[in-house]
Amino acid sequence: MSEKILEVNDLKINFHTDNGNVQAIRDVYFDLKKGETLALVGESGSGKSVTTRAIMGLLAKNAEIERGSIKFKGEELVGLDEKSFRRIRGSEIAMIFQDPMTSLDPTMKIGQQIAEPLIEHQNMSKKEAWHRALEMMNLVGIPNAEAHINDYPHQFSGGMRQRIVIAIALIDSPEVLIADEPTTALDVTIQAQIIDLMKKIQAETGTSIIFITHDLGVVAGVADRVAVMYAGQIVETGTVDEIYNYPQHPYTWGLLNSMPTTQTSRGTLEPIPGTPPDLLNPPKGDAFAPRNRYALKIDEEQQPPYFQLSPTHFAATWLLDSRAPKVEPPLTVQQRWAKYIAEHPEVTQQQAQPVEASAILTE
Amino acid sequence: MSGMIKYVLKRLGIILLTLIIIISITFFLMKLMPGSPLANAARLSDTQRQVIEAQYGLDKPLIVQYWNYVVNALQFNFGNSFQFQNQPVSTLIAQRIGPSAQLGIQALVFGIVFGIGLGAAAAVRRNTAADTGLSIIAVLGVSIPSFVFAALLQYYVGLKLNWLPIAGWEGFKFTILPTIALGMQPMATAARFIRTEMVDVMGSDYIELARAKGLSGSDIVWKHTLRNSLIPLVTLIGPMAVNLMTGSVVIEKIFAIPGIGGQFVSSILTNDYPLIMGTTIVYSMMLMVVLLITDIVYGLIDPRIRLSN
Numbered sequence: 001m002s003e004k005i006l007e008v009n010d011l012k013i014n015f016h017t018d019n020g021n022v023q024a025i026r027d028v029y030f031d032l033k034k035g036e037t038l039a040l041v042g043e044s045g046s047g048k049s050v051t052t053r054a055i056m057g058l059l060a061k062n063a064e065i066e067r068g069s070i071k072f073k074g075e076e077l078v079g080l081d082e083k084s085f086r087r088i089r090g091s092e093i094a095m096i097f098q099d100p101m102t103s104l105d106p107t108m109k110i111g112q113q114i115a116e117p118l119i120e121h122q123n124m125s126k127k128e129a130w131h132r133a134l135e136m137m138n139l140v141g142i143p144n145a146e147a148h149i150n151d152y153p154h155q156f157s158g159g160m161r162q163r164i165v166i167a168i169a170l171i172d173s174p175e176v177l178i179a180d181e182p183t184t185a186l187d188v189t190i191q192a193q194i195i196d197l198m199k200k201i202q203a204e205t206g207t208s209i210i211f212i213t214h215d216l217g218v219v220a221g222v223a224d225r226v227a228v229m230y231a232g233q234i235v236e237t238g239t240v241d242e243i244y245n246y247p248q249h250p251y252t253w254g255l256l257n258s259m260p261t262t263q264t265s266r267g268t269l270e271p272i273p274g275t276p277p278d279l280l281n282p283p284k285g286d287a288f289a290p291r292n293r294y295a296l297k298i299d300e301e302q303q304p305p306y307f308q309l310s311p312t313h314f315a316a317t318w319l320l321d322s323r324a325p326k327v328e329p330p331l332t333v334q335q336r337w338a339k340y341i342a343e344h345p346e347v348t349q350q351q352a353q354p355v356e357a358s359a360i361l362t363e
Numbered sequence: 364m365s366g367m368i369k370y371v372l373k374r375l376g377i378i379l380l381t382l383i384i385i386i387s388i389t390f391f392l393m394k395l396m397p398g399s400p401l402a403n404a405a406r407l408s409d410t411q412r413q414v415i416e417a418q419y420g421l422d423k424p425l426i427v428q429y430w431n432y433v434v435n436a437l438q439f440n441f442g443n444s445f446q447f448q449n450q451p452v453s454t455l456i457a458q459r460i461g462p463s464a465q466l467g468i469q470a471l472v473f474g475i476v477f478g479i480g481l482g483a484a485a486a487v488r489r490n491t492a493a494d495t496g497l498s499i500i501a502v503l504g505v506s507i508p509s510f511v512f513a514a515l516l517q518y519y520v521g522l523k524l525n526w527l528p529i530a531g532w533e534g535f536k537f538t539i540l541p542t543i544a545l546g547m548q549p550m551a552t553a554a555r556f557i558r559t560e561m562v563d564v565m566g567s568d569y570i571e572l573a574r575a576k577g578l579s580g581s582d583i584v585w586k587h588t589l590r591n592s593l594i595p596l597v598t599l600i601g602p603m604a605v606n607l608m609t610g611s612v613v614i615e616k617i618f619a620i621p622g623i624g625g626q627f628v629s630s631i632l633t634n635d636y637p638l639i640m641g642t643t644i645v646y647s648m649m650l651m652v653v654l655l656i657t658d659i660v661y662g663l664i665d666p667r668i669r670l671s672n
Binding site: 087089 | 567572574575576578586587594665
């Protein structure tokens, strides 16, 4: 097993608002290994972005980390002072933002914007940093980079701007790259190009990536592991294969069922009904229960623990309890299961066992 | 760059056209105004009156008077003043424009520099007591007329503390109080504008990206926030200049500054048509030139405008 670079342990984050405390992140555990891509999947407000902002030390002023730890290469990031955080930001942990149309400074030459992290972190001379910026522009595939290094952002298309944002993130060779919905604002054809670029760069540099998205379709081609988030919690996590082909949580079923594939016939896409719960007053039991047609009585009373299905696969749903009735997942999920079970017959033999949440963290 | 030259030439053409319209409007407004420069001279006989009217061309048909005036005004010949022993209006204005221009420029620079400083300080400390305090000062600065500041400064700084001269125009020391009095409004306007603009920019994605790069707070403010907030401020300089010009009419009177503002007021009181019209036209011309300059500067400092012509 390769070296662990980031570990988030029992993280709980509240936002103080005029209406009370919004519990945005509730007991989140995950880790990230060197060279690995972890996808955080979930709808808006599920806590994906808040988690990564906490890792970057860029939480809003009204946010408070109530408890938990974030360890980067063994160093505790929770409570780290601003100066030490600045040393890490943009150098060891870098970030790509969602909207390339607004994430570049409109009045600064792109060469300077790309070179800025180097000048900040490596004390590099401006000339040298520009030279590196030029190399970086070539690496991320900006054609005729030399002629464009003095251009301003408005002279580039959305896809090219996202390449520039990627160049900024990667110029100081970060060990962790956080990509916050990097393709959401782009055309579908450009999305594929940007994802290919990220994969190519990861293969060359061995950077670990946290890929945030609400689009399970994008995840399949990018991630090694997936963590599905709902209402500030990770409800299911596993390898891409496990999440796609042997999903256990009804929310994951819902996500997969609402996503078109090549097999989808007309009119069979099913949205998940309802809206996420109000995190000012999170429900006592399973937060997904009100939207879940498979909900059990106990879901309203008590939060489910994580049930472990494999060394990498965990799901927080009472359906996996030995006392739970057998339910029929949606048809598309049943088809996925059938294929998965055919390839891994052993999975039907074992009963999933409830475990402590910290079991998600690998040794 | 040839695009720029074309643009400037086009704007100069528009200025000329606007000027002709302004000259026409002032001319006819003046004709509509009650009273006459000869109104107080009741003892003139009809013959004497006719002689004087002929001397000034007032006996000719209105349209001829108008044509003569436009042609002459465009050559900066505004005729002779009625009240100052037949001195040419252009000479009178030229003699007095120096102090007015100095006061206006000083007040503008004072207002913008301190306005940016206060606005930036408030934005960086947003939602603190200091921010609220600065906002209150800004609101007072915008809403209190400059002549109130003038009187307060004269009384406290000039009379009570005796630090600076109360009135007159005999060196830089004399310019300080009127500059502050006149500059308060642009300062408050600029401070409020910069604060709003900077708070806006600080919430933008590119500032978050700058933070994600690990830049220091001051680098983010100086290199990214302030720079992006200053560009739209340039558009405010035009309206500020208008305020300064009208404000200076009063301020010059209060501080006994020998500028065109004070002269303008007395020319209105004495129905000195040529001087009123000349000053109006000179004011409008200065204003249009300031607007042209701000537009050119805007284009020069904002890359998005510079390149899209």
